[in-house]
Amino acid sequence: MAVHAHPDDESSKGAATTARYAAEGVDVLVVTCTGGERGDVLNPHHPPVEGGIEEMRAVRRVEMAAAAQALGVRQHWLGFVDSGLPEGDPLPPLPEGCFALQPLEEASRPLVELVREFRPHVITTYDPTGGYPHPDHIMCHRVAFEAFHAAGDPERYTGTGEPWTPLKLYYNHGFSMARIRAAHEALVARGVESPFGEWVESRAAREIPEREVTTLVPVADYFDQRDAALRAHATQIDPEGFFFAMPRDLELEVWATEEYELAESRVPTTLPEDDLFAGIREALA
Template identity: 50%
Template sequence: MTRRLLAVHAHPDDESSKGAATYAYYRSLGVDVTVVSCTGGERGDIQNEALVEKAMADRDMAGLRRIEMEKARAAMGIDHVWLGYLDSGLPENDEPVPANSFATIPLEISAAPLVAIIRRLRPHVVHTYDETGGYPHPDHIRTHEVAMFAIDAAADAERYPEAGAAWTVSKVYFDRIFNAPRITAMHDRLVELEPDSERTAQLAEFLERVNERPADATTQVPCGDFFETRDDALRAHASQVAPDSRFFFWPNDLQREVWPFEDYLLAASTVESPVPETDFFAGIDTADADDALVGGTR
């Protein structure tokens, strides 16, 4: 039976910075991979001063980000679904989150379309963020809340009966790609190769930012052959990812040498899967998962 992976992200471009190589790797193995973007990224600022489409970004950021998302989707070879909510932006100085944006919608309402997506696609694995959102953007935090709520609700036939037959996700993963051991390994190797280079200094500065993050990854997906695909997907989001972005501080060959993985935390599982592991689908018998009765219905 076909294995199925669903990734739930806050904005278009998040899927490319937090899992793109993994998604391309699993597509190469025949896995059905779908990314859900919870918002359209309408309130994103231009992060690339050299953006060719700056006039469009000023006039229609939402439209531009849809175009960019389609380019990234094609680069990874995945499927994509919009959840349909408005970007909440990143309020400053204790300003409130804008009314009717994603972070303000009641959870039982905002999760409803994701429950329907889970029941329609029947993913064995879901990848999303932990309770911090990865960083304190209201949409990232809400994405975690919506994803976990929807996973739980999708397995209960008595909840959202209009959304289709109940489905239980076998495993849930949280992103741990930007972890201190990974950045340390690459920094140390770059120091050996080019101790006085600008990118070595940039990576040292980035290491200071991630050094306090917990090193709690359980799962390393061996996707080094797809780092170029990841970069193509990132560059597709040209309004958000500049050519000199921190994502491109270090050469891909160096990454493949010292850390040819993307890292995740196994957050929930209904199957036996000893950790550490190298495969999202370890322990999952997809035939059993597909044939199982869930909540007494199919």
């Protein structure tokens, strides 16, 4: 179970991993906490979406269905409303009723119910910072963390199905600075203009603490599916932009894995890993 904040997050964070496991016969469910209703059209080649958040929600549902098909996974909407990304100084208040303002137990309840129904062995989501400080990403971490710990407790969230205890919780590291630096250096060495230079060289980037990477999942054979899923999110992803700046042959040479941080495991495992199910396969054998 991969728990994400918005449609498109599943395609930019761990997409090749989900495609790989689905192709290998694992039942993979992507959970999308919000409808992405307050997302802007970020692709300069895409026409504006008229009609406000209701129309954007409808557009992004179509995009999400195409992305899930590209990855070969199932997908479930948790049903909350996008909080938007506040900008300004001071920051404006978040919209009333949005995902990030929900009480934790109310926001977690439908995910706990889904965990008890789907019965995943592994849950992936974001680290406590959200990966970047979008309020929905931070809230997504909170509800996934809550569900991982509460779903197996029969005393909690009564009325949401039979308890189920997931065995491992992982945090995605799709945009680690180590990966960005490796990509930047490889592009420069090839004589190709790098879009990552300012990011790598900035003082702020140098001061970002690196979280531990415990698990490197080989996914070279699934980059095409990842890219197809990215392109499916046409309002968000510029096919000539950031996500496609790295020549794919160079990416295969430099970084043919997706990275995770093992946050908790209820089965014995040895680090580093190359499989999210390390320890689980042995326990269930």
